[in-house]
Amino acid sequence: MKKNSWKYLLVSFICSSFVCLMYVTQGNSAEIIEIDNNAIESNTIGLLEGKNIVIDPGHGGVDIGTTGLTFGTSEKEVNLTVAQNIKRELEKRTAATVVLTRDKDIDLGRNQREALQKRIQIADDVSADLYISIHHDAFTDPSVNGIAVHYSSHQNKSEKLAEILQASIFKQSINAKNRGVRDSDFYVLKNNSAPAVLLELGFTSNKEDEIRMVSKDFQSKIAISIVDGIIEFFAK
Numbered sequence: 001m002k003k004n005s006w007k008y009l010l011v012s013f014i015c016s017s018f019v020c021l022m023y024v025t026q027g028n029s030a031e032i033i034e035i036d037n038n039a040i041e042s043n044t045i046g047l048l049e050g051k052n053i054v055i056d057p058g059h060g061g062v063d064i065g066t067t068g069l070t071f072g073t074s075e076k077e078v079n080l081t082v083a084q085n086i087k088r089e090l091e092k093r094t095a096a097t098v099v100l101t102r103d104k105d106i107d108l109g110r111n112q113r114e115a116l117q118k119r120i121q122i123a124d125d126v127s128a129d130l131y132i133s134i135h136h137d138a139f140t141d142p143s144v145n146g147i148a149v150h151y152s153s154h155q156n157k158s159e160k161l162a163e164i165l166q167a168s169i170f171k172q173s174i175n176a177k178n179r180g181v182r183d184s185d186f187y188v189l190k191n192n193s194a195p196a197v198l199l200e201l202g203f204t205s206n207k208e209d210e211i212r213m214v215s216k217d218f219q220s221k222i223a224i225s226i227v228d229g230i231i232e233f234f235a236k
Contacts, residue, residue, distance in 0.1 A: 032219035048096035056084035061107030066138035085223035131196035146177030152189035
């Protein structure tokens with residue numbers, strides 16, 4: 001670039017509901033560029049339109065899931081918070097229809113088997129195109145930590161979904177151990193008609209993981225990364 005070829009650049013916008021006028025000023029000259037608002041928004045307005053996505057916050061009601069070893073964090077509550085965050089992020093950025101298997105602390109069945117069947121029934125009822133189950137793990141050894149994404153080889157697109165989501169999560173600065181993707185036999189995975197994954201977003205039995213999983217920053221990054229991954233999955 002030649003010396004003094006750009007003295008300054010000033011960009012300003014005047015927008016109506018239909019059009020934006022962008023004023024670009026370089027030195028003593030100015031140019032007006034008309035921008036169609038509809039063109040700006042077209043990348044997000046129709047994104048994933050017609051797709052039905054089920055987000056499943058694990059446990060609920062009398063089924064509390066795991067409990068934090070250090071601070072007593074309730075898995076069922078964190079699962080619901082994460083699921084609600086993902087739903088909001090999806091609805092903000094896409095035109096997908098998002099269904100939660102539960103939107104409050106309730107039992108989905110009289111026992112665990114019935115609750116699992118109900119989760120699958122919800123997905124079948126809406127002809128789900130994608131199913132994501134949210135969980136937080138626990139182990140007897142409190143040093144065990146990290147994030148894993150589970151899939152079932154019974155559904156041929158689920159492994160691809162798991163790999164995309166795990167990669168998307170770890171593009172974020174979350175300072176967590178990557179436990180990879182795993183072929184697992186969970187009921188909600190092997191009995192699902194849709195591509196399905198189960199996320200274990202940390203161990204309530206590990207102090208550092210427990211602190212991380214309840215932080216607003218981590219929860220926000222998880223929601224963003226999951227939606228990024230969902231969009232990438234459908235784009236391929």
